[in-house]
Amino acid sequence: MSSIAKPGDKSGSPSFFSKQATVARPGFSRWMVPPAALAVHLCIGQAYAFSVFNGPLTKVIGITQSAPDDWTLTTLGWIFSLAIVFLGLSAAFAGKWLEHVGPRRTMFTAACCFGGGFLVSAVGVWTHQIWLLYLGYGVIGGIGLGLGYVSPVSTLIRWFPDRRGMATGMAIMGFGGGAMIAAPLSVALMNHFKSATSIGVAETFIVLGIAYFISMTIGSLAIRVPPADWKPAGWTPPATTTTKMITRNHVHIDQALKTPQFYLIWLVLFLNVTAGIGILGQASVMIQESFKSTVTAAAAAGFVGLLSLFNMGGRFIWASASDWVGRKNTYFIFFVLGAVLYYFVPTFADSGNIALFVLSYCVILSMYGGGFSTVPAYLADMFGTAFVGGIHGRLLTAWAAAGVAGPVLVNYIRAYEVAHGVAKADAYTLTVHLMAVLLVVGFICNLLVKRVDDKHHMTEAQLAAEK
Template identity: 65%
Template sequence: MTVTQGMNASSGGGILGRERTIAGPGFSRWMVPPAALAIHMCIGQAYAFSVFNLPMTKLIGITASAPDDWKLTELGWIFSIAIVFLGLSAAFLGRWVEENGPRKAMFVAACCFGGGFIVSYFGIKIHNLALIYLGYGVLGGIGLGIGYISPVSTLIKWFPDRPGMATGMAIMGFGGGALFASPLSVTLMSYFKTPTDIGVANTFLVMGIIYFCLMMVGVIIVRVPAVGWKPEGWVAPAAGARKLVTNENVSVHEAMKTPQFFLIWAVLCLNVTAGIGVLGQASAMIQEMFPGRVTAVTAAGFVGLLSLFNMGGRFVWSSISDYTGRRNIYAVYFLLGIALYAAVPTTGHIGSVTLFVVCYLIIMSMYGAGFATVPAYLKDMFGTMHVGAIHGRLLTAWSTAGVLGPVLVNYIRQYQIDNGVPKAEAYTVTMYIMAGLLVVGFICNYLVKEVNARHHHRAALAAE
């Protein structure tokens, strides 16, 4: 028995196996998006992790940082490690997710993500930062990666008529997870706070349990369609009827041999680099560009508004892509993004907070949309057979951007300030660089063509 056969055999056994999740007659496909949302709304907590940063610098000092407390620079690595392991786990375990089905994958994701909080709880208790790196960073990051890709191919199979809308519904949850995680974290820390304990450790423990339970709701609900199932009355368009949409399949290994994979990788990486770089500095940026006019409280509200548009854009733009086509909608993301990034410094020079906010709301909507649209883009190019695994490999672009974007924004800003540039003008060069990255992204997207027929599954098998 080959390794692949063994994995396939194991996927059929037990309540978590793929065979036990095949939908019976009468099952509504509209039950699957809520199952996916149950996973993505939980793992979307990662976007709110920053609420723990300042409290964790005062675990010993309580009211102020003590000499033995951790520094923000040390704590910043927790999120970075989690994002790196998100990309690595999605890349290396994507094929496993495809073969074992969404229920087993979601269960593993729940164990890893919830378990990451609990391991970190012990790390906080004994004041061991390495244990938190291992817990939330490594274990939680693996849960992020598996949880992120586990519903994707299932949704695409249930919604072949509207793949952009379907993946947008799920990935919208990841963008919106912070809206619930942030107040939950603050409330729990306040509840557990005592004169000798800032409340972070118990908050991690409770959140680990809560997220595990909520993710299990998705595990219980999710189903896969029976072989040959299709929506009632839907007929797949004939081959060639839709440009850049194939009815063929390309295996994950064969996809890695195509220029299309690497072009779309660059498209996602450049779109995310531009967005994630400024997302992490949004609060500081609006306060520094409009000193005395925007308070910290107002800036916090601005960040919350960005989260709403990040979430909404994932559904709205990706749904529109079902009508415009994926390459065309990415062209809009890049062209409009270039204009908006280039306009941001001007909004500061003329002192228009309103125009600044409008620019950033649209930018963030397209940042989120890039994540939501790419699974359908991959389905169009490579078919549905291994789309989850291919998506997993592609998410290494996110890991790359998660490091590249903040580094560009933070270090260029600091270089400007160190050389005497006022803080209000320290982001000008950065914004123009981000616009330049989007120009490169537009070119990469333009170069995407149909996959050569020799890479199609049947042709590749015949060649072997």
């Protein structure tokens, strides 16, 4: 798509990957943008399914069983951990670059990194060099995850100022659902390529790397940004005095870090995610130990799958609902309802009520997913849309921190309880009650969020200079 250079721009027509070249022409339908975002998020959502490779990767040399020189699960665990760390780092530190170059270049860079990370990892499998998997999927792929996560979201927010929650929910639901496609696909590919001399992982990495690169590139080519001052037909921006606290002003990415609102929302996300992510990682073991004589391993696997569905669905449903009730009120629901459910879960387990136990955790995990998809719209409401991609990227450090805190709290408290004679079926009681306390703290943090002081807002001249 061609684009006219801005007045005073002596460089001529902008390059294909420039921000100016992605400005939509009159008549462009904003409903073309969500599929472009999904083309990226469904790919990078594969990260949640990486564990399907762990078992086969322990048999690269032995093929049928682990050989003495094969990698251990603890060694392989660092691949995913590195990917999440670099997701957070790239999202946080590339925020300014994203706002400067636009979504097309950022999404294409994400495609190169994520797809390329698989190819580097394939070489690592063939040569049996673990550092190549750390570099490939962990570092390079992790950078692709971070860039791919934030760039479509900020664009959707600008296209859907009237339904920010729904728009971000669509994309981030794709991230949650990507694993549901990637897990069976990866297993099928490994089975296809498996032979007497290969476990099929390297070949699978190559196929996935190429497929994800193509899909994410298509998304980057299809993405468009709205013209300056564009708004949906017939829509009037809400006043800043409404209870939903939606501002018409903009706060610079660096200035946002000087506001209490950024750190309060950081804590809101951190506490909501901490309360869910630790349980998600131990769901299978937890339900089997809570109902030892009733729930089989197969039933526990079904429970994990059900939680994944609610995690994915909650990303769309709760974010869409936030358009009606407001972002702050949506988090109030998360914290109040979550704390109540966590408090009563041990009672449901003690009484043998599996239905209420499962239902409680399904609702909790829906709010865990909803926290991810609602927060970008929350940030846009508070800080405006001009730099929301970069601000969102920096806020994702809360996800990285929660990814450590949640599992540590769940695992170490349980281990402490069991070591001191508490029955395994009762070992989670203290943990889930602690999660309820964390959600009460989150409620207080959310309560303290007020509209951003006018002194932090950019002037029209400052905003024009940044553009």
